[in-house]
Amino acid sequence: MNEVHEAGEGYWAAVLKLLFTVLAIWFLVSYGAGIIFADALNGIHLGGYPLGFWFAQQGSLYTFVFLIFWYAKKMAALDIKYDVHED
Amino acid sequence: MDLQTITYVVVGATFALYIGIAFWARAGSTSDFYVAGGSVHPVLNGMATGADWMSAASFISMAGLIANMGYGGGLFLMGWTGGYVLLAMLLAPYLRKFGKFTVPQFVGDRFYSKTASMVAVLCLLAASITYIIGQMTGVGVAFSRFLGVTNEAGVFIGMGVVFVYAVFGGMKGITYTQVAQYCVLIVAYTVPAVFISLNLTGMPIPQLGLGSEWADSGVSLLAKLDHVITDLGFGKYTTQLPGSKLNMFVYTVSLMIGTAGLPHVIVRFFTVPKVKDARASAGWALVFIAILYTTAPAVAAMARLNLHATVNTAVKTMDGDLYATESSIVYDERPDWMKRWEVTGLLKFTDKNGDGRIQYYNDKTKNADVIAKVEAAGWKGNELSVNRDIMVLANPEIAMLPNWVIALVAAGGLAAALSTAAGLLLAISSAISHDLFKNIFMPDMSEKQELMTGKIAMACSIVVAGWLGLNPPGFAAGTVAIAFGLAASSIFPALMLGIFSKTMNKEGAIAGMLAGLGITMFYVFAHKGIFFIKGTSFVDLLGGPSPFFGISPNAFGAIGAVVNFAVAFAVKNMFAPPPQHIQDLVEQVRIPRGSKAVDGSH
Numbered sequence: 125m126n127e128v129h130e131a132g133e134g135y136w137a138a139v140l141k142l143l144f145t146v147l148a149i150w151f152l153v154s155y156g157a158g159i160i161f162a163d164a165l166n167g168i169h170l171g172g173y174p175l176g177f178w179f180a181q182q183g184s185l186y187t188f189v190f191l192i193f194w195y196a197k198k199m200a201a202l203d204i205k206y207d208v209h210e211d
Numbered sequence: 212m213d214l215q216t217i218t219y220v221v222v223g224a225t226f227a228l229y230i231g232i233a234f235w236a237r238a239g240s241t242s243d244f245y246v247a248g249g250s251v252h253p254v255l256n257g258m259a260t261g262a263d264w265m266s267a268a269s270f271i272s273m274a275g276l277i278a279n280m281g282y283g284g285g286l287f288l289m290g291w292t293g294g295y296v297l298l299a300m301l302l303a304p305y306l307r308k309f310g311k312f313t314v315p316q317f318v319g320d321r322f323y324s325k326t327a328s329m330v331a332v333l334c335l336l337a338a339s340i341t342y343i344i345g346q347m348t349g350v351g352v353a354f355s356r357f358l359g360v361t362n363e364a365g366v367f368i369g370m371g372v373v374f375v376y377a378v379f380g381g382m383k384g385i386t387y388t389q390v391a392q393y394c395v396l397i398v399a400y401t402v403p404a405v406f407i408s409l410n411l412t413g414m415p416i417p418q419l420g421l422g423s424e425w426a427d428s429g430v431s432l433l434a435k436l437d438h439v440i441t442d443l444g445f446g447k448y449t450t451q452l453p454g455s456k457l458n459m460f461v462y463t464v465s466l467m468i469g470t471a472g473l474p475h476v477i478v479r480f481f482t483v484p485k486v487k488d489a490r491a492s493a494g495w496a497l498v499f500i501a502i503l504y505t506t507a508p509a510v511a512a513m514a515r516l517n518l519h520a521t522v523n524t525a526v527k528t529m530d531g532d533l534y535a536t537e538s539s540i541v542y543d544e545r546p547d548w549m550k551r552w553e554v555t556g557l558l559k560f561t562d563k564n565g566d567g568r569i570q571y572y573n574d575k576t577k578n579a580d581v582i583a584k585v586e587a588a589g590w591k592g593n594e595l596s597v598n599r600d601i602m603v604l605a606n607p608e609i610a611m612l613p614n615w616v617i618a619l620v621a622a623g624g625l626a627a628a629l630s631t632a633a634g635l636l637l638a639i640s641s642a643i644s645h646d647l648f649k650n651i652f653m654p655d656m657s658e659k660q661e662l663m664t665g666k667i668a669m670a671c672s673i674v675v676a677g678w679l680g681l682n683p684p685g686f687a688a689g690t691v692a693i694a695f696g697l698a699a700s701s702i703f704p705a706l707m708l709g710i711f712s713k714t715m716n717k718e719g720a721i722a723g724m725l726a727g728l729g730i731t732m733f734y735v736f737a738h739k740g741i742f743f744i745k746g747t748s749f750v751d752l753l754g755g756p757s758p759f760f761g762i763s764p765n766a767f768g769a770i771g772a773v774v775n776f777a778v779a780f781a782v783k784n785m786f787a788p789p790p791q792h793i794q795d796l797v798e799q800v801r802i803p804r805g806s807k808a809v810d811g812s813h
Contacts (some may be wrong), residue, residue: 132798139801143300150296154289159460162282162543168448171422172431180285181277181508182418185292185501192299192494197491199304208802210485 135206142202146195154184214614218357220624221618225395226372229629229637232391233376233384241658244381244665245312246481246639249809253488257495259389260479262396264291264500267349267628268691269507270396271491275510275599281451284460288504292497299493302703303480305710305800307489312481314474314638314702315646321709321800322717323793325651330724332646334701335474337728338681339635339642342473342694346582346632347680353628356555358445359622364428369629370677377633378669385633386482392626397502399623402616403606404506407513410610417509425516428529436516439526442533443519444576444585448512455761462766469695469768471809472703475638486803514602517609521546522569522595534588539568548608548782549609557598557605571595636676640668691766693735700727700771703737708779713797719783727775731767738764 157165162176170178203209238244251259268292277284309317315335318327347366354365364633376384401417408420412432425432436448453459470476479496480489516526522545525531525538526641532538542560560569566589567674574593578776604624607616644665649656656664701724708715708723738756740747750756762770788794799805 128627132802146245154293158289172433173422174449177282181288182505184617185505188292188296191296192497195300196490200487203803208804210803210806
């Protein structure tokens, strides 16, 4: 039981670290680029899109999709590294 | 074949498909009924989640909403998708590992308290029932608009179809019909969008078309739209804000955590075989949702430009004068699709200056240039009122697409409404049969009896939902937003604390849920009346609408969530920490090892 407990703690610390990384990117693209800095970014254009507008209506969504799959992949690796994966 | 016949054939064929699937996917056990046997492939579950999630409002109203709001409409796009990142990382895999049938069951077990479970049931029912009222009215509207039947008949047909697959199939029937419904609705949404994008920009992919040049003019579509609508006195499309930046920020937070906290979405992740699948499935769900949600802003901007181009011929030229007399089209020469939608009341023309032409502009503008031009042109007020739903509903006709596309849009709208209604009904009926009957009133029920109870609860829920759909309370329009506020302020924080705070005790969690729910309801009631009773709003006592830093009541769930967390931690310190076996349980929930098929045992 104690072994499981210790493996669990290292695992959990690694999970939280990954979590904060993902949340930081999640926040930066949507609330950062899409809202707070949208006006400044609108000076830059991506094709016909002002960049701030693009982040609010397109870019954030693509990033979200990428983030979940990236997170799932990283988590699968952590599960194996700390030997807590499902059979 | 005429349009009406084709519509009946297409819609009839999709209904036959749903019922056929229901016959194949009957529920034989409580596990089938609550979690589709726990054996749904993660990609299929992603599709089902997409259909579960995207309601009649997403399908019919969202593009119109964005068309009106411009840039600010991004709050719906980000809010209703960003929540899946939270769901995938903070809740879904852990609740899947916990391995029980319902959300209140997790709350009850984790906080070792029947009271906590009851509070969670209360929050779940409040959120799901307010949500389903909007869906049932949506079902009625969709049927009456597409099939030419009355609103009441529409609700009855909808109830009948859902009854067949939800009562006999439970989660299993609902899951596989939702997969089919997703396919129908996504085709129905994207086909007209591709054509409208091709028409306006020559680019078949709407997501790229929105960033393309408008009709080989050298000007981008968005710049053209900005130019036309600001010239007519509307706000600038690419920068227009909903109130303030702060309101947009807080509103987006509310929608995101509300999304992550909606029980009917969370339970979808109990149907996959493994913890790993729950993570991947959230990604797939977002892929399927993002296909529609990235298309919607393109439909919004293009339909808006199209509408202006239809009634003002100068829009189609490079530097034409929008205020020239001959630019506004003559009412008697308007296109057929306008005539058709005038009958429904979604479009309305009143000739205020008596010139027989349609002038469509923002007559409430404060822009002095625009006011001067309006006066010089002899315009006496906006003459066209446009319901926002028209942006999606009339799209195929505006783009002059064949009748089968129009019929497909009808089937898509109905699929969106039915799939969301069914998902909500399942969340409601399992809370009743599992969390109330099995866990509290009749713990000695056999599995067979519980399955029967579930089916009866489902049948009753359908009847109640149908009744509410036919007699919507006065506040029906705002109900979906309120459901998000409730989920954001009560359910999401409780679940997160249960997983991420090992020492959170029952007193803290219960106090937090009640405080979050209470303050959110207080703010909503202040604006919309106590229990939505007209004339009892007391917002003036607080200093006028949106008194809290200009945050609108629909955006308040995020503030409720902050209050929930704060109260939970404050109260926690006054009471004993949770017993050791609960702390061990939290440790077990955090690791994937040892996960088993979801069941309801205790």
